[in-house]
Amino acid sequence: MEGSLIGWNCIRFIAKQKDGKRMNFSTLTKDELIQSYEHASPHLDFNFINAGEARHVLDWLAGINLSRALTLAVKSAGLFKLLSIGRVQGPALKIIVDREEEITNFKPEPYWQIFLEGKAKEGNIQAEHEAGKIFEKDKADSILKKTKGKKAIVSSVEKKSSSVSPLPPFDLTTLQTEAYRYFGISPKETLSIAQDLYTAGLISYPRTSSQKLPVALGHESLLGKISKIKEYAGICQELLKRKLQPSEGKKVDPAHPAIFATGEQKKLEGRSKKIYDLIVRRFLACFSDPLEREIITAKIDVNNEIFVTKGMTIQKQGWHDIYFFMKLEEQELPPLQKGDEIKQQKIILHEDQTKPPKRYTEASLIKELERLVIGTKSTRAQIIDTLYQRNYIREKAIEATTLGIAAVQTLKKYCPEILDEKLTRHFEEEMDLIMEDKKKKEDVLEESKHFLFKTLEHFKKHEKKIGEGLVEAAKETRHEMSKVGPCPVCKSGELMIRSGKFGQFVACNKYPDCKTTFSVPSGSLIKTTDQLCKECGFMQVIAIRRGRRPWMYCLNKQCPAKIRWRELQAKKAAESGVVEEKPRAKRPGKKKKSVS
Numbered sequence: 001m002e003g004s005l006i007g008w009n010c011i012r013f014i015a016k017q018k019d020g021k022r023m024n025f026s027t028l029t030k031d032e033l034i035q036s037y038e039h040a041s042p043h044l045d046f047n048f049i050n051a052g053e054a055r056h057v058l059d060w061l062a063g064i065n066l067s068r069a070l071t072l073a074v075k076s077a078g079l080f081k082l083l084s085i086g087r088v089q090g091p092a093l094k095i096i097v098d099r100e101e102e103i104t105n106f107k108p109e110p111y112w113q114i115f116l117e118g119k120a121k122e123g124n125i126q127a128e129h130e131a132g133k134i135f136e137k138d139k140a141d142s143i144l145k146k147t148k149g150k151k152a153i154v155s156s157v158e159k160k161s162s163s164v165s166p167l168p169p170f171d172l173t174t175l176q177t178e179a180y181r182y183f184g185i186s187p188k189e190t191l192s193i194a195q196d197l198y199t200a201g202l203i204s205y206p207r208t209s210s211q212k213l214p215v216a217l218g219h220e221s222l223l224g225k226i227s228k229i230k231e232y233a234g235i236c237q238e239l240l241k242r243k244l245q246p247s248e249g250k251k252v253d254p255a256h257p258a259i260f261a262t263g264e265q266k267k268l269e270g271r272s273k274k275i276y277d278l279i280v281r282r283f284l285a286c287f288s289d290p291l292e293r294e295i296i297t298a299k300i301d302v303n304n305e306i307f308v309t310k311g312m313t314i315q316k317q318g319w320h321d322i323y324f325f326m327k328l329e330e331q332e333l334p335p336l337q338k339g340d341e342i343k344q345q346k347i348i349l350h351e352d353q354t355k356p357p358k359r360y361t362e363a364s365l366i367k368e369l370e371r372l373v374i375g376t377k378s379t380r381a382q383i384i385d386t387l388y389q390r391n392y393i394r395e396k397a398i399e400a401t402t403l404g405i406a407a408v409q410t411l412k413k414y415c416p417e418i419l420d421e422k423l424t425r426h427f428e429e430e431m432d433l434i435m436e437d438k439k440k441k442e443d444v445l446e447e448s449k450h451f452l453f454k455t456l457e458h459f460k461k462h463e464k465k466i467g468e469g470l471v472e473a474a475k476e477t478r479h480e481m482s483k484v485g486p487c488p489v490c491k492s493g494e495l496m497i498r499s500g501k502f503g504q505f506v507a508c509n510k511y512p513d514c515k516t517t518f519s520v521p522s523g524s525l526i527k528t529t530d531q532l533c534k535e536c537g538f539m540q541v542i543a544i545r546r547g548r549r550p551w552m553y554c555l556n557k558q559c560p561a562k563i564r565w566r567e568l569q570a571k572k573a574a575e576s577g578v579v580e581e582k583p584r585a586k587r588p589g590k591k592k593k594s595v596s
Contacts, residue, residue: 005052026204050441051434062087077467088375091421097408100400106356112140116307118345123334127309150303152342158297163290166319168211168249169258172377180363187381193275201264207378208256211249219244225263246286285323292316359397406473414462485539490514518555535561
């Protein structure tokens with residue numbers, strides 16, 4: 001859809017034409033581009049073009065008008081702060097704030113678990129009562145009383161073999177979640193790296209929601225090309241000995257197949273190499289054997305109360321030999337037979353409490369947005385990044401800020417339709433209908449304008465109240481996001497991130513009474529963190545610089561790690577024969593006379 005619209009804009013605005021041919025390709029390899037050119041469609045796909053244009057206009061109309069309305073509302077209450085909200089941004093923020101409210105309002109509930117510990121003939125064993133978590137204390141006490149000091153006899157041992165099919169190839173969302181899980185690479189950065197790999201011709205188009213690998217791709221040919229890469233040669237040679245039938249998922253994309261490696265070669269380093277390796281191994285693993293495992297379930301009878309223990313051993317690694325990122329922990333049980341007695345057994349009552357739901361990470365939030373059909377595979381990572389930039393959310397385990405919570409609460413009260421995920425999903429479905437030629441672009445846009453006029457009219461009526469609801473939250477969030485920690489000099493002040501003539505720095509808020517300041521890396525965006533330096537225990541901030549991975553920066557000039565680094569740099573300079581010279585002072589020169 002996006003590609004069709006970009007092409008159409010080039011055709012009509014640059015070439016001044018009303019139609020053109022359409023190439024379709026998923027990789028930028030020479031062979032596929034030539035084939036795509038030779039088999040180009042005779043006309044542009046106007047259904048996709050119309051759907052793409054409708055999306056652009058929808059997002060522009062909603063985003064520019066609602067964001068301006070929100071900014072003006074805050075301005076009417078006496079504060080200028082650029083705020084944004086949009087067709088997808090609003091529902092995404094609401095999901096985070098709803099989770100925040102769940103955590104805040106969560107009331108832990110006590111529960112009990114009963115464990116049996118003892119010795120089998122050839123090793124120790126631990127089993128849990130089959131009831132699992134017990135929420136009635138009386139019931140737990142009754143089981144404990146009934147089983148204390150009684151014989152523990154193995155009543156059954158069941159062995160079951162099971163196989164785990166190879167994981168399906170990557171669509172974009174799964175690639176982003178796996179890269180975050182195994183390497184801690186954010187979804188936005190993963191997409192950026194994948195895009196670079198695509199433009200270098202190393203992988204297929206990454207912005208896909210497909211988990212299918214059509215036969216037309218030429219599986220054998222692809223594996224043949226990848227086999228020329230030394231690291232994957234052995235794997236490919238083994239796979240090419242069999243009939244190639246990939247394991248596939250349910251997701252389908254009308255435009256592109258799942259992400260696969262092309263076999264083209266280029267030297268890669270750092271995170272690019274990690275993402276490429278993840279993609280190649282996932283692709284190759286699709287053609288491998290299932291993982292075979294044996295699960296043993298033993299039941300132990302203690303005075304008619306049943307305790308259960310399970311073990312798992314891997315019989316055959318299968319695809320896991322290739323795609324080894326997923327950790328599989330074996331749990332071996334000692335040999336057990338029906339009728340065996342568990343000696344020296346103890347019955348233990350363990351008390352705990354239910355835990356609140358976990359906060360979203362960027363990866364799990366993208367997965368949730370996909371499940372709710374909010375946004376597109378290409379835009380979800382950018383939406384989350386925008387929420388960070390607007391100070392609506394913070395931290396890796398995503399936490400809504402005071403401003404983010406206030407924005408949702410205020411809009412929920414006065415303009416709930418802006419946050420309505422059903423409405424967002426409705427327009428996503430309308431876009432699909434345009435692509436299928438079942439609906440006209442003009443009708444969808446007219447419907448969206450009607451919704452927008454109604455919303456803005458409602459918004460204008462409550463503008464001042466909305467502004468008042470956000471101003472204090474904006475100020476509080478600004479303080480939250482700038483606070484580094486207590487001042488180590490005056491003890492009564494707080495260190496805050498400040499901006500000056502030469503960039504950001506950290507200073508005590510008790511200035512001029514306390515003139516404590518700390519420098520931070522120049523040219524970086526500085527964010528607060530609650531983590532202390534492992535070397536000296538001093539406060540740290542996060543420094544973010546374009547093109548570099550964010551890093552922790554200790555504010556202590558005398559931090560042992562910094563001293564060691566300076567000494568190492570001086571040693572390297574001395575060994576290389578480079579001596580740093582002091583810059584010469586400029587000699588005062590005569591002013592040139594201006595010539596008219």
